[in-house]
Amino acid sequence: MAEVELRVNGTSSRVQLDPRVSLLDALRERLRLTGTKKGCDQGACGACTVLVDGERILACLALAVQYGGREITTVEGLGRPGRLHPLQEAFIRFDGFQCGFCTSGQICSAVGMLAEHRAGVPSVVTPRLAATATPLSEAEIRERMSGNLCRCGAYDGIVDAIQHVAGVDDRAATAEPAADR
Structure with a gap:
């Protein structure tokens, strides 16, 4: 021991x-x-x-x-007492989960992935990140999150949630909140 x-x-x-x-x-x-x-x-x-x-x-x-x-x-x-982390809120808003089993791993991975991207860590999609901010594309998110599986197939909602938190003006920026769909 x-x-x-x-x-x-x-x-x-x-x-x-x-x-x-x-x-x-x-x-x-x-x-x-x-x-x-x-x-x-x-x-x-x-x-x-x-x-x-x-x-x-x-x-x-x-x-x-x-x-x-x-x-x-x-x-x-993640988050603070009485307040969810922005990714937790976005996963709810953009249906980034179904059964919820993978959700904690997805959210922790997304937090780490966003930090990696901000730090300029390259990926298969962007092997040479410029000194200036490289946009976080859908392909980039899918590649960087590929180690997290979702048996229910909530990948579109996961990508939308991450794009929303990252401030990417794509599908997530125009998507209706889950409650409005």
């Missing part, structure tokens, strides 16, 4: 863990933060995506002991 200090959503907790315990299992079973979902448990679906020091990772592939002392953010840690 190893004692690990996990700093999750701004709160530090000391836990005794077998060094082989995944970050996903530590979050769900030891810290009772069940917003992060266990989908495939092999890094293929993205349902377990969380942020570590602002970067997205797959918690099912990470050993909890590797992340002691680092800032971990789960879906429960």
Whole structure:
């Protein structure tokens, strides 16, 4: 057993863990933060995506002991008390979910993806980001979010929600809120 200090959503907790315990299992079973979902448990679906020091990772592939002392953010840690994160609000507004199972991973991934794009991290769609802001196109969003699967097929709503938060004047800018459809 190893004692690990996990700093999750701004709160530090000391836990005794077998060094082989995944970050996903530590979050769900030891810290009772069940917003992060266990989908495939092999890094293929993205349902377990969380942020570590602002970067997205797959918690099912990470050993909890590797992340002691680092800032971990789960879906429960987004937003502020009484106020949803803008991406959470946009997912609701643009029907970015259906069954909801993948939603926490999608939202955490989108938060990380937007930060990557702002920082100029290249992708297959834009291998050479210019020093000036490169627009976040639908193709760019789909490529950067391709590690997060949605079995219900809510991809159009997910893209619309991300475009809305990113301020992209595309389908999301003219889409009616979900309640009005």
